[in-house]
Each structure stands twice: as structure tokens, then as C-alpha cells.
Amino acid sequence: MSDLLERLRGRGWRMTAQRRVVAEVLNGEHVHLTADEVHARAVVRLPEISRATVYNTLGELVSLGEVLEVATDKRAKRYDPNAHQPHHHLVCARCGAIKDVHPGGNPLADLPDSERFGFTVSDVEVTYRGVCPNCAAA
Amino acid sequence: MSDLLERLRGRGWRMTAQRRVVAEVLNGEHVHLTADEVHARAVVRLPEISRATVYNTLGELVSLGEVLEVATDKRAKRYDPNAHQPHHHLVCARCGAIKDVHPGGNPLADLPDSERFGFTVSDVEVTYRGVCPNCAAA
DNA sequence: ATCCTACACTAGACAATGTCTAAGTCAAGT
């Protein structure tokens, strides 16, 4: 992820303070932030950054394949910088906490041809739901 | 689904024209409508029905377990009346068409304890994505 | 170092989806 800015430059992208800050927010440990959460954190470092730029930059990173959009939340999309290691998600139904998980097996192979209806299936998204230890204790 | 209204009455719910119409819209073949699509169809039969009532009724049906909320779309929630037969979804990335699918295997069993982080995991939602035959031909 | 300009950014309007409230309505028990 640290060379994300280099990869972007390699694709002819201008390196701006705004893009750097968005990349920094997504950097670090594995987070799953909404666009407005990214904006809130970006504003700390660059107070004048606009919502539109955050949305634009996230969209660009998704198009590049550097960030994934995930729909674990039924409200806002979440942006996942852990794009280079395939994984799925485990979500607490009470507090919304999200963990990356790596189930065994291959869900794609579990879908027989008779259940594909002629689709060309290219991707599968798995969301486990439950209650996290914190919420279970309370 | 036809005795849904009886089940509701059994729980002390008042039987109103609005609730009947929402149930009728969800009845029939397996659909995956957004709240506003449900409202649009309900208005045909009961012109004065309000958006708030559609949202309320859908929320009540979800609480009852009679209808499922699914997040196949990254925009609006979709409401799935096929709640009594476990299944997953196959979505066309181009036109949004949604098919019910029944993969082999048990995705819940594929998540080892070491990947559960102390969560009590109760449910799994699987969304396959691809391109449908119609969109592939075009 | 300065200039140029295409690309990027900002503010804010607008759109889509979802939630809430106050006031009026009515289903169903009596």
C-alpha cells in the first residue's frame, strides 16, 4: 500500500495533497470506513478537503483495484484497502464491528452450473453475521 | 405467503388495506424489490398509500421474519419474500438482474473457529456477481 | 525559474434513500 502513490503516478495521475491524505487514511491497519468516515479523518490533516474529492478519489481507487467496495453495512458503502488478499467479512449485528476472515473452501466452486442460469460468474462476496464477544458480554 | 395475513392477525396486528396491498405486492413470484418499487406497485392498487407506511410495513415484515432484507445492490436495500427457503443470490453486474441460487456445501461450516474471533456466528449471506446471458449478448 | 494548461478541487445544489413527527383516521373489541 505504501507504493500506492507510485502506482498512481505510473498511471499518469497527478499527485495532490488530497489524494495523498486519502491514501494515508486508508493506509495502516485494515479498516472498513464509509466515505464520510474517510472524509472526517482526512479533514484532520487537510481541513479544506471536500466531500466530493473524497468520493472521487475513493471511486478512482476502486476503479484501479486498489480498494474494494463492500456492502456489509446495509446503509453506506464501506471502502476496504485490503484489496490484494482475497478475503470475506464477519460483522457484528449489534455494534457493526467488521473482521476480515478467510473461510476454507471455494464458494465459487460451490455454485453448480445448473444454478448459474447462463451467467458468467466472476466474483463472490460472503458476509458472516453474528455477535462479537464485546456485545455478547454486555 | 397466502396465510401471512393470518399470521399477522395472530400477533395482534390490525388488518389494514395498506398492509394487505404491501403483502400482495410481495406475493407471487420471487421478486427482490426496493422499498420505492414496492411503493410504486402498491400505489396502483391503493393510490393514497404513503411511503412511510410502506417503509413501516416492510420493517415489520422483516422483524417478523416473513421478509428478508438483502444488500445485493450497493444502493437501496431489497426486500425478499422468499424467507422460508434458505438461499443466496446471483446478481448481474450490468443490469442488476437477481436470481435465487442454492449453492452446495455449507458456507457457515467453512468458517473455522480460528477465524471466528469469539463471535457467535449465526448467519451468512453470499452474493455471486457476474454477467447475465442478456447482457453478455449485447 | 516562470509559464501554461489540462486536470483536479471546492462549494453547494440536487438526487436518492431512509427516518421521524404531529395530526387525522379507522379496525376491532365492547
Added chain:
DNA sequence: ACTTGACTTAGACATTGTCTAGTGTAGGAT
């Protein structure tokens, strides 16, 4: 038929996402 509390309505409001017109600037050219 009456009564009453649950239900519905219209519309304000909140959240999330998109778009545009005008301004600014990154980075190549000179």
C-alpha cells in the same frame, strides 16, 4: 354505534451519493 389506541398521512428532516460551474494547481515546456 361508540371508543380508543394503533395505524396512516404529508411532509420535514437526515444521510448518502452525484453533478456542475468556477477556481486552483501539478508538472511538463520553455
